[in-house]
Amino acid sequence: MAGLAEQLWRRKPVTSYTAEADTAEDRLPRTLGLLPLMMLGIGGTVGTGIFFVLNQAVPVAGPAVILSFVVAGVVAGLTAICYAELASSVPVSGSSYSYAYATLGELPAMAVAGCLMLEYGVSTAAVAVGWSEYLNELTGNLFGFRLPDSLSLAPELGGIINLPAVVLVLLCMLLLIRGVSESTTVNTVMVFIKLGVLLLFAVLGVQGWNADNFADFAPFGAAGVTAAAGIIFFSFIGLDAVATAGEEAKDPQRNLPLALLGALVVVTGVYFLTAIVAVAAQDWTDFEGQQAGLAAILEHVTGATWPATLLAAGAVISIFSVTLVVLYGQTRILFTMSRDGMVPPIFHRVNRRTLTPIPNTLIVGILIALLAGVVPLEFLAEMTSIGTLVAFLVVSVGVIVLRRREPDLTRGFSVPFYPVTPILSVLGCLWIIKDLRAVTILVFLVWTAVVLVFYFVYGRQHSTLGARRSTP
DSSP states (O other): HHHHHHTTOOHHHHHHHHHHHHTTTTOOOOOHHHHHHHHHHHHTTHHHHHHHHHHHHHHHGGGGHHHHHHHHHHHHHHHHHHHHHHHHHSTTTTTTHHHHHHHTTTHHHHHHHHHHHIIIHHHHHHHHHHHHHHHHHHHHHHHHHHOOGTTTGGGGGGGGGOOOHHHHHHHHHHHEEEEHHEEEEEEEHHHHHHHHHHHHHHHHHHOOOOOGTTTTTOOOOOHHHHHHHHGGGGGTTTTHHHTTTTTGGHHHHHHHHHHHHHHHHHHEEEEEHHHHHHHSSOOOSSSOSSSSHHHHHHHHHHSSHHHHHHHHHHHHHHHHHHHHHHHHHHHHHHHHHHTTTTOEEEEOOOTTTTSSOOHHHHHHHHHHHHHHSSOOOOHHHHHHHHHHHHHHHHHHHHHHHHHHHHHTTTOSSOOOOTHHHHHHHHHHHHHHTTTTTTHHHHHHHHHHHHHHHHHHIIIIHHHHHHHHHHHO
């Protein structure tokens, strides 16, 4: 039993991670500076929540959804600060999986990996499903043509397959295969388009400001606010995506924390501004079931179709970047896990011409495309949120553990007000989790159990850390 316990809680030294990042034969090149890293954070975050999750969150919280954004933003902000410290002290790919492996042990790291698969894989599918709504809005306004429900809805909603969602994921997959520099350049352009589109929404949408829309401010009380925060939370996933790029970042100890904090400031400001304008311009009861919500609000406020068409076009282009970033994050987490022996070696094979993990990207892209084609958005969003919350919680715990175990480790950024900040982050995550639906928590527990069974069957036997320790 002592041997088994030792295996389950063995930790990968921080020095091993940093050495692998710079010397391994299958290492990824360091090509990403501060701006592309920050754009990864913004690109993977802004868009997911604002462009379509409002339609799921407002019916749960009413106009108080503004407070839900504040709650989710405060918790995400506390966690982003914790991420900044770990990213500057363990500057490798793999995000919270790598942090858990370095601080808590192999078994907890595998459980976190299960959370990250929900966080990234499922959210990629969720974003792609939302994207198809705006594509239909755009083609309807421009050409009077909409895809039939059979080709734009999941089977549970009366369709056969969500074809636009499938196509979007496959396009992002092909771009990532081409090269990470090309992908991040495209992402940066899309982020600027996205911010411009949302600024246009705020300028035009504020003309429809009606204070009466705030009269019934919190129809479902505090429980509604936190429940909506749980739905919204997955829209902060881009902050984690920055941490998945540790191995490809230039000067990671400086650039990773700066990119994380810069993205947080921009994201929080854009979310709050857009949410308050949207809720002020439309009665909260009209959000439920609304397709392409922001475009519909603009059409109502201006009485013209061109602003809505322009916003839908911007959304179609810019939501592409969310899918691209999140898909990228999923492939890099599996890349790191594969190099650790937790999943098969095919996931860390790097093509010598493109310098990208092509088999990994193909497998992930095809599986997520299938998921996006057949599962409805609401369920995908909640599953992503619980995965994100648990991963954020582990990062906050990791800061405390690493401070105790390796107090002299070089840190490019240190959490202020330690240990209050990471403790508040943990409590905030738990507070939001408690109000998620029981079925979401149950499915999450079942999924985590499946991942741990996989660890006992495969990962424990193939762990490179275990093999290294058993070698005389």
